[in-house]
Amino acid sequence: MNSKQNQKGATLKLKLESRGAHLTQQRAAVFDYLSQVEHHPTAEEVYLAVKQKLPKISLATVYKNLEALVNCGAVSKLSYGDAAARYDIRTDHHYHTRCLGCGKMWDLEAKAGPDWLKQVKPQAGFAVKDYRLELLGYCRDCRQ
Numbered sequence: 001m002n003s004k005q006n007q008k009g010a011t012l013k014l015k016l017e018s019r020g021a022h023l024t025q026q027r028a029a030v031f032d033y034l035s036q037v038e039h040h041p042t043a044e045e046v047y048l049a050v051k052q053k054l055p056k057i058s059l060a061t062v063y064k065n066l067e068a069l070v071n072c073g074a075v076s077k078l079s080y081g082d083a084a085a086r087y088d089i090r091t092d093h094h095y096h097t098r099c100l101g102c103g104k105m106w107d108l109e110a111k112a113g114p115d116w117l118k119q120v121k122p123q124a125g126f127a128v129k130d131y132r133l134e135l136l137g138y139c140r141d142c143r144q
Helices: 003-018 025-036 043-053 059-071 114-118
Strands: 076-078 086-088 095-099 105-108 134-137
Touching: 003 025, 025 043, 025 059, 043 059, 059 076, 059 086, 086 105
Parallel strands: 095 134
Antiparallel strands: 076 086, 095 105
């Protein structure tokens, strides 16, 4: 393990412990997988990947560990309507692209300034608490 990985592990351990949880082999494997992928996988995708390293892990254990990582602020859970939740290693406020074919999501590098938000006008009396930007379309694989 290099020093960057040690630092990530120590930071993750502190976040978990601040919420009364522990860094387990399963949580570390789930977090490591999320750290290595560019898209935002579903719990099932995480399960299939982590199962290659930890063959005895169950889907329920993956769900529990994902929720522990979300609860301690190490991972973001992205829920959009009826679609399966997806998990993102980034916890900062940022935007996404989502493929309408396969459902995969990726980070969108875009900066919205105060002028951009002034163009969005909700109905009268609506109190905005947060916002998200999501571009919908088809990824390279689904366009073929």
